[in-house]
Amino acid sequence: MTAMTAASLPTAPAFVGRVLDNVARVLVGKNDVTALALAGILAGGHILLEDAPGTGKTMLARALAASLGLPFARVQFTPDLLPSDITGVSVYRPATGTFEFVPGPIFTGILLADEINRATPKTQSALLEAMGEGQVTESGVTHRLAAPFVVIATQNPVEHEGTYRLPEAQLDRFLLRLSVGYPTLEEEVQMLGRLQSLHPIHALEAVATPADLLAAQSAVRGVFVAEDLRRYISGLAARTRQHPLVALGGGPRASLGLQGVAQALAWMEGRTFTTPDDVQRAAPGVLAHRLSLRVEARLQGTPGEAVVADVLRAEPVPVESGPVEVQPVSKLISHP
Amino acid sequence: MSAPNALLDDQITPEEAPHTPPWQAYGAALLPLALLGVLPVWACLVLCLLFGLGVRSALWREGRLLISFLIVGGAILGHLLGLGGLSAALRSAVLGNLLVLYLAALLGAAGLYWGAALLEEGRRRGLWLVLAVGLVSPQPLLLLALAGGALMRPGQDDRRPGWLGREGAGWTGKTAAWLALPVALALAVAFALPQPAPLWNTSPVPPAQAQAGAEVLAPNSSSTASTPATPQATAPRPRPRLITEDVIPAPPAELLAVAGILVVLALFLLLRVIPARRGRPATLVEWLMGAGLVLTLVLAVVLVFGSSTGGSGGGLAPVQGAAVGATGSEVQAPTAEERRLTSFLNLVLWAALLFYLAVFALLVHTALSLRGASRRDAQAALPPEPAAPDAAALHRVRVAYRNAETALEGTGRGRATHETPQGYAARLAAELPTLAAPLLLLARVYAPVRYGGSISTADADAAETAEQTIRAELLTLPPVAPTEEAE
Incomplete structure (x- = not known):
């Protein structure tokens, strides 16, 4: 294992490259979605993977956990799952006459909430406090979760029977909603060759440590965001609230998430400053799932991503502010 | 436990x-x-x-x-x-x-x-x-x-x-x-x-x-x-005697004392670093625990040092040459058992010395690691220092970019308001392969100028050259109607 130390953090692209290459051993041709998921983790957020069955959602989560060297726990969400099955439960210890808290699977580094929409809203909401505040309260006692803590949830958007739509508050806790997508023909052929014998996930080694990830998260928060880029981010969020097809747009948490993911994307490219390209790249994943669309949009089948694209087209990018003396072309020709 | x-x-x-x-x-x-x-x-x-x-x-x-x-x-x-x-x-x-x-x-x-x-x-x-x-x-x-x-x-x-x-x-x-x-x-x-x-x-x-x-x-x-x-x-009980012949020599008592003092100093260093690292002052229990550790080491040094310096400065048994017994009796030659015991005790002293030095090294290493980690965390938490801006270079790049964009706009190839400089350059580079290199270079240099990075004078020179290339090349291209993107 070649773990990156905090001292070597400036070589962010190397760190990112190692993780992406490692995940690519398992997931063929999905570097973009992997990079966005990694950006979400670096920004300290939680990821919702939404796609059809068999596209590699669970594999992406497992590969990321293995690559980052984080403790991993998986919970298969089912309708009979109880909140205490996730958070833990207090058990009476007659020896001491006290209740002892037995931590649930949520006390881990990366929690894979597989098929999260199969659990009841009550159980889904058990994750709210943990995802929002990094803690679990049980019987009036608050237990801190160890950092880093990441929830990667998967859900299948095509099946509706026996599923419960995630509440808006729950969706808002997910920093990014990503879709893995089907591989191309060539990628699928390559994948078949790789997975012919042993699945590479079993041999996947960590290329970073939790300490590396914490240091990287800290460095990401230090990436510079210009004032008018902040206005651009706020403008995007505001436009989602004003869009005619949107009943409930992105809130301040959406703006914060957009800024965080943009910072992470900039850091991953080795930059110390954020550009509008980072914001635009992050916007669909950060904003689309937070939009509560009006009935007419649902009837038309307009996805949230289309609304975000609309918003991105409407909001001017801050490029040049203030007058800059411009020489006429003719003057340039006379003085080549 | x-x-x-x-x-x-x-x-x-x-x-x-x-x-x-x-x-x-x-x-x-x-x-x-x-x-x-x-x-x-x-x-x-x-x-x-x-x-x-x-x-x-x-x-x-x-x-x-x-x-x-x-x-x-x-x-x-x-x-x-x-x-x-x-x-x-x-x-x-x-x-x-x-x-x-x-x-x-x-x-x-x-x-x-x-x-x-x-x-x-x-x-x-x-x-x-x-x-x-x-x-x-x-x-x-x-x-x-x-x-x-x-x-x-x-x-x-x-x-x-x-x-x-x-x-x-x-x-x-x-x-x-x-x-x-x-x-x-x-x-x-x-x-x-x-x-x-x-x-x-x-x-x-x-x-x-x-x-x-x-x-x-x-x-x-x-x-x-x-x-x-x-x-x-x-x-009356027999007084201890200094036995120096045919035994393993004891370590110098001064060395033991110095090692003990080093350990105490390292402990103080650690006690200073830990609260800073943790971000909250130590609790009463932790102070008492630290004091217990320090006092134990100090007393161990004092007692070992004191009990071994009553004579010539070596060995655990303190009375020089056993000149006078506890009751004033004649000096007797040390027995084999006494020699073995003395050798054993001296070995214990050597082990104690090595232990002190190891503890000292461990404590210093821990303290320095914690201090280094605290500094790295503090640096990482701070926003990066904006690079000392070379105002002239920054202005030159902004002017070059604006000139190029105005020139492109004049030929119907303007930037749409929602396009980023990089996105704009990429789109034009696909349309005009001959301008791809200067366009992408200009956009690359412009991004840090506009969004908070730093550039060098050489970057400014390159941006100006790219701008001139673009404007010169545009003269050879026919104007086009503004695209839907640009509108």
């Missing part, structure tokens, strides 16, 4: 918060009575309080060991301060005895800590440890300590203990037999074996000097301090 490792904890976890234990658990507060033969009464009572606090709070429970060391050290320290009036030879002999006593008390405290932890986990063998500690200097209150230990141990089936007549599956006749055995043994040892006086009151002083040193050497109560030494206490 929980280890005393709370120094680096970020915060008091809910498990450490005070809770209400059953009253039987306070039997732990009786355990230190086993040390009454070794320690003065006040020290035992403070230890009882400490063990009682540990029942209520996990933080105090973790601090039991090191705070016990602090209390034991405090008891010894009182005696050290009263040795000023003694002669060098007598002082070194007393220090040698105090060292033995101190080691016994430290081991006893550690044994009680371990025994309490075992008993709190419900393991009966903790009683044996308490018994072993009490047998160092048996006295009747050892029985009370054992009773406290038996009371605090929860039953095996995790029900409340059936001690004091209550029924409980874990407290059967077999259990009672197990309890009776150590109690009977303690009784036998406490009353049957000859014990002239508690070890604490034992004086190493020869009869001629015992009177002068009596007040100094009887520290555990005011009554003993003012009473002349008992015949047993002042009975």
